[in-house]
Amino acid sequence: MNYIEYDFTVTPIExxxxxxxxxxxxxxxxxFVDTPTGVKAYIPKNLWREDVLEDVSLLENEEFTISYQVTEIEQVNWNEEWEKNFSPIVVEDICTVRxxxxxxxxTPYDIVITPKMSFGTGHHETTYMMLQQLIPLSLERIKVLDMGCGTGILAIMTALRxxxxITAIDIDPWCVENATENVQQNNCSFIIVKEGDASAIAGEKYNLILANINRNILLSDIPAYAQALLPEGILLVSGFYLEDxxxxxxxxxxxxxxxxxxIERNNWVSVKFQRQ
Structure with missing residues (x-):
């Protein structure tokens, strides 16, 4: 499969x-592959359309200067590209993702991942904050749901704690495959990884639900999460801005x-709720 590459130059970059x-x-x-001036982003050619950037609001934000070049390329060795650019992160001197x-x-906790094309390396503010949120919680032998699991990094952290x-669910088959590989790599094969959406948790009950997704999906699925929480259960969410x-x-x-x-990090937030 060929891909369309967008090579973005971004100021301010971080x-x-x-x-x-x-x-x-x-x-x-x-x-996505970080570059010295911004980021390269890839979309399968069969999913690309002329107006694909129409809903990317940042391009209209006057606080940022963004330009890009578009190129069609043959299939990329994503692992090779990632290895060139991925550096370890450390959260609160407690958890390393590498x-x-x-x-x-x-560090006390060490998570080893190969993200391929899945979201959740820990570099993004939302994943970083969700890891921060997990550090002070007592997680011994509780029942956990990682919804929209991506690489499986949050589910793995709860296992290490x-x-x-633990159940990790994602709607994307690629993420399910990748998360499965990562839980095995971290000796957490007892984590159940499966494909699905919020309907997959009907009838289940959890002590802790993690949902690092986005504003619209959260607004739609929060009732399902609430229904699935045990008394005094905790819901941790992220994937949206402070204004949301x-x-x-x-x-x-x-x-x-x-x-x-x-908690807030560069205008992204992660929030803790609890069922009484």
Whole structure:
């Protein structure tokens, strides 16, 4: 399969690239490679259309200067491209996320992943904050759901922290395959990884639900998450901006979830709710 490559030049680069990647992922782009001036984004040719960038609002934001070049390319060796650009991250000096070719760290928790085209390397603010949120929680032997699991990084972290009944779900078959590989690589094969959406959790109950997705899906699926939470169960969500927080809070209030706290990183937020 051929891909269409967009080579973006972004100023200011750090915040701009983070937001741009999140928006591009929502319109069909499947893989991203950081560059010294921005990011290269790839979309399968059969999914590409002339107006593919129409809903990427960052391109209209006057606070950023963004230009790009478009090229059609043959199938890319994503692992090779990723290995050239991926560097380990460390969250709160507690958890390291790295590739298998990086040296073993001294942090208490060590997650080894090969993300391929799946979202969730820990570099994005939302994944980083979700890992932050997990660090202070007591997870021993609780039942966990990682919804929209991507690489499986959050499910793996809960396993390393002591959870044993863990389900990771994603709507994308590629993410399911990738997450399965990553849980095996981290000796967490007891994590159940499956394809599906919020309908897949009907009748299930969890102590902890993780949902790092996006605003619209969260607003749609929060009632299902609330129904699936045990008493005193916790819902951790991310994937949206600070200005979207009131809408998320109101939706959770409607279904009986109590707002506990939130953290912010470059205008992205991660929020903790609890069922009473």
């Amino acid at each position: 915040l701009g690239v983070e937001i741009l990647v999140a928006e591009l992922a929502e319109v069909g782009f499947e893989s 590739a298998n070719f990086h040296p073993e760290p001294s 002591g959870a044993r009944d 927080l009131p809408a998320i809070q109101e939706r959770c209030r409607e279904v009986g979830l109590t707002f506990v706290s939130y």
